[in-house]
Amino acid sequence: MAQSVNVLFFDMNSYFASVFQAEERDLVGKPLGVVTTLSPRATCIAASVEAKKFGVRMGTRMAEAQQMCPGIQFRAAEHDLFVDYHHRIRTAVETVIPIDKVHSVDECSCKLLGRERNLNTALQIGAGLQRAIKDQVSPALRCSVGVGPNKLLAKIAAELQKPEGLNWLTPDVLPDKIKALELNDIPGISRGIMGRLTRAGIHDVSTLYAMSPKAARHLWRSVEGERFLRQLHGETVIYPATQRHSLGHGQVLTPKNRKPDGARLVARRLLIKAASRLRREGLFARGLSVSVKCAVKGRLGADGSIGATQDTFDLLRTFDRYWRQLKPLKPLSVSVMLGGLQAVDAHVADLFEDREAGHVTQREGLCLAIDALNSKFGQNTVRFGELPPHTVPYTGAKIAFGRIPDPAEFNE
Numbered sequence: 333m334a335q336s337v338n339v340l341f342f343d344m345n346s347y348f349a350s351v352f353q354a355e356e357r358d359l360v361g362k363p364l365g366v367v368t369t370l371s372p373r374a375t376c377i378a379a380s381v382e383a384k385k386f387g388v389r390m391g392t393r394m395a396e397a398q399q400m401c402p403g404i405q406f407r408a409a410e411h412d413l414f415v416d417y418h419h420r421i422r423t424a425v426e427t428v429i430p431i432d433k434v435h436s437v438d439e440c441s442c443k444l445l446g447r448e449r450n451l452n453t454a455l456q457i458g459a460g461l462q463r464a465i466k467d468q469v470s471p472a473l474r475c476s477v478g479v480g481p482n483k484l485l486a487k488i489a490a491e492l493q494k495p496e497g498l499n500w501l502t503p504d505v506l507p508d509k510i511k512a513l514e515l516n517d518i519p520g521i522s523r524g525i526m527g528r529l530t531r532a533g534i535h536d537v538s539t540l541y542a543m544s545p546k547a548a549r550h551l552w553r554s555v556e557g558e559r560f561l562r563q564l565h566g567e568t569v570i571y572p573a574t575q576r577h578s579l580g581h582g583q584v585l586t587p588k589n590r591k592p593d594g595a596r597l598v599a600r601r602l603l604i605k606a607a608s609r610l611r612r613e614g615l616f617a618r619g620l621s622v623s624v625k626c627a628v629k630g631r632l633g634a635d636g637s638i639g640a641t642q643d644t645f646d647l648l649r650t651f652d653r654y655w656r657q658l659k660p661l662k663p664l665s666v667s668v669m670l671g672g673l674q675a676v677d678a679h680v681a682d683l684f685e686d687r688e689a690g691h692v693t694q695r696e697g698l699c700l701a702i703d704a705l706n707s708k709f710g711q712n713t714v715r716f717g718e719l720p721p722h723t724v725p726y727t728g729a730k731i732a733f734g735r736i737p738d739p740a741e742f743n744e
Contacts, residue, residue, distance in 0.1 A: 360471075
């Protein structure tokens with residue numbers, strides 16, 4: 333095989349469930365569901381390879397999973413454990429090949445350079461990566477590896493065989509090698525795009541592949557369609573650099589917190605977590621948004637510009653002012669967002685700011701000291717006021733799509 337590839341993509345198989353199997357050897361080879369909380373009405377957020385054979389999937393309720401798969405065991409999600417294993421896996425992988433991009437807690441891609449681009453060599457690297465994870469982290473952890481001329485095709489190749497697949501896609505085998513896939517098996521085809529494809533009479537991968545880039549741009553209603561199709565044909569597409577402008581947290585309220593004051597305290601707690609992220613990442617925020625979804629009146633929100641800050645005390649004062657405007661009834665969920673992010677060393681202080689350019693204020697320094705105490709002695713060693721009536725584990729530090737919490741967040 334003389335084909336050339338540029339990207340290696342690996343995807344951990346049944347990651348959350350496999351982490352528990354790595355921690356508890358008695359679970360290896362047995363059906364397991366990972367749930368948000370150990371309650372019969374809870375839904376699975378992950379299932380082991382063994383449970384998937386019985387049809388248990390993400391979204392399956394515990395009670396339903398027990399009927400589908402007698403003997404299945406359950407574990408409540410432990411986000412700090414998942415993040416810990418994520419970093420251990422990355423360390424093991426980098427003994428074989430450097431990681432270029434982390435796409436999620438269980439997916440990463442690596443650039444192939446020089447002789448690594450030879451297909452045989454790339455597949456050998458992929459097999460070595462699989463061995464390194466098993467040998468250096470745990471035999472319970474399996475991953476599927478795909479290689480291709482770009483990330484899209486490498487990711488599709490990794491999906492072709494699970495668990496523990498090792499596969500490739502190059503232009504010379506397309507579209508035949510993927511024509512049996514359903515359209516919604518292709519990364520980048522969302523539910524909305526799927527509807528547009530159906531209305532355009534495109535029902536299979538072969539027809540999709542035959543589209544022109546111009547037609548794809550029209551159907552997607554953006555340049556993303558053209559980029560997607562060019563990658564599907566094996567081209568390398570350079571995306572413009574992006575800059576993050578905001579960070580925030582949201583939470584669905586538990587029954588004990590579904591009162592105005594409980595919602596306020598949960599939102600306040602989320603803001604405290606977001607402020608600590610500002611300091612850890614060396615950022616100022618110049619905007620604050622507070623939102624609450626209610627059973628009565630729907631979603632309410634307040635937002636505005638603020639002076640550049642990473643001071644929790646300042647942010648909480650602004651939050652209190654915004655919250656008084658909302659007056660929520662029967663709150664269901666809350667969220668806070670810090671916007672207008674700017675690096676501390678890039679900020680130019682104005683005449684009315686109590687800071688020197690590129691420096692934090694004395695009170696922001698106090699907040700940094702509080703962060704250090706909580707990091708050393710445990711969460712809430714020093715806290716900014718009262719906690720919600722019901723404190724939910726991992727508030728503001730859950731793994732979300734495209735975001736992996738920093739290990740420090742679990743002690744804030």
